[in-house]
Amino acid sequence: MTVPQPPEPIPGARLLFSLDPSVSHLNHGSFGAVPIGVQRAQQRLRDEMEANPLRFFAEGLVDRIAHTRRHLARFIGADPEGTALVGNATTGVAVVLQSLGLRPGEEVLTTDHGYGAVAFSVARECRRTGAVSRTLPVPLNATDEEVVDIIRTGLRPGRTRLLIVDQITSPTARLFPTAAIVGVAREQGIPVLVDGAHAPGMLPITVASVGADFWVGNLHKWAYTPRGTAALVVAEPWRERIEPLVVSWEQDSGFPARVEWQATLDYTSWLAAPAGPFTLRSLGPDRVRAHNAALAAYGQRVVGDALGVAPSHLPEPGGPTMAMRLIPLPPGVATTIDAARALRSRIAERLAAEVSVAAWNGRGWLRLCGQVYNTPDEYDRLAVRLPTLLAQG
Known part of the structure; x- marks a missing residue:
């Protein structure tokens, strides 16, 4: 199965936010991001x-x-x-x-x-x-x-x-x-x-x-x-x-x-x-939802592939407008709340990427979001670097 294609970016959307450009902000679902206006x-x-x-x-x-x-x-x-x-x-x-x-x-x-x-x-x-x-x-x-x-x-x-x-x-x-x-x-x-x-x-x-x-x-x-x-x-x-x-x-x-x-x-x-x-209406709500869902799906697949997760084992969100996606982490990784928090901090510090890590039902899970300020290369970089960080324990 091929990786889903990322969506075309919404022109100028990234400029609406004051986010630090040196960090990949892939966790919009936790605290959001407030547009400059x-x-x-x-x-x-x-x-x-x-x-x-x-x-x-x-x-x-x-x-x-x-x-x-x-x-x-x-x-x-x-x-x-x-x-x-x-x-x-x-x-x-x-x-x-x-x-x-x-x-x-x-x-x-x-x-x-x-x-x-x-x-x-x-x-x-x-x-x-x-x-x-x-x-x-x-x-x-x-x-x-x-x-x-x-x-x-x-x-x-x-x-x-x-x-x-x-x-x-x-x-x-x-x-x-x-x-x-x-x-x-x-x-x-x-x-x-x-x-x-x-x-x-x-x-x-x-x-x-x-x-x-x-x-x-x-x-x-x-x-x-x-x-x-x-x-x-x-x-x-x-x-x-x-x-x-x-x-x-x-x-x-x-x-x-x-x-x-x-x-x-x-x-x-x-x-x-x-x-x-x-602001959402000015960008076009349907356009934003479709973009964010497609980008989250792309991120799920490229990071999942990098971690060796078969596409059939990537959870489906249950809706075409879902802009959050889940990826199972390797067995034994982030299986407790404390371990999940520690891994999230390591990813933020070493990979300059903000993600969500949760322990659920005895397994660690990585949650990625898609938002109008995100770009496909942010997920690509995470996919390249995350396996090495996890292998270091």
Whole structure:
């Protein structure tokens, strides 16, 4: 089988970013990259804030946040009245968990593809309340139908209080059939929280069509907003039950303002956030998604070939717009969290390449992303140099 051809670059896209050109930034999915124009939009807001802090915070800021929220809700296809801006997806998950009122014996059900910080949040809330957490193993190569069947079988009506599933999994770069999963859970009366951390911008999503009781997603990854910009979308029956992690002056305003207003936070990331989707639209969302997915597929194959991984053993992401790809590392490499972190640092220091390395199900995995600022030669260089680094132990 031939290596897939890399896409044609989008003219001028690399110049939109202030990334260090001496480093191959192949891990957009972790922290994103903020375009220069978006950086400048936020800086103008910071200048406004510092010129007169009292005026900035006391005169109309709540309304400005609400205006921004409406823009971003439209971008992700969500009801603005059911959408709250939060700092990141993990924060949104914590808001939902502490608002549920879990009781002893009830359970929160997750899969083994979930994000680590979400698992920590679930464990903490279970310790506080006496509830329990349970994790369903889902094979990496499971079909969508198999994933739905595994979750259907794992649900326990009357005991399972919340199901948490990822729209795009972080450690395994897998697209889950969330709408079908939500439908199965609804048949059994079990609410669902969809962790869509990577979805906005990468996928042409409409949150309302997923139908989840709760949905959280970051916009500072694939939608080019300033970091610290995420959305928590809550179905109408749950909105009055949602409480913020910290109570402040908008508490009596109800959801979503009570969740958004956290006193003297730096709200400039939210106010500047619409400039991110504007940048995406100016480049052409379909064009960007096709480019990024094709580039990630190219990177997966050339690095996989260099590591001796047969194409049949390279996980398929489950969608043509997936801009993250996974490569299994040799047996015994990066099989623990600490070892994965150490390898990521070595790759960054010695190969001048930023990648994601994760330990999942007893094996190390390399995750590569494709973004408009990347070029095929960055993956080629990694493919040439990575085997030697791994052989050095």
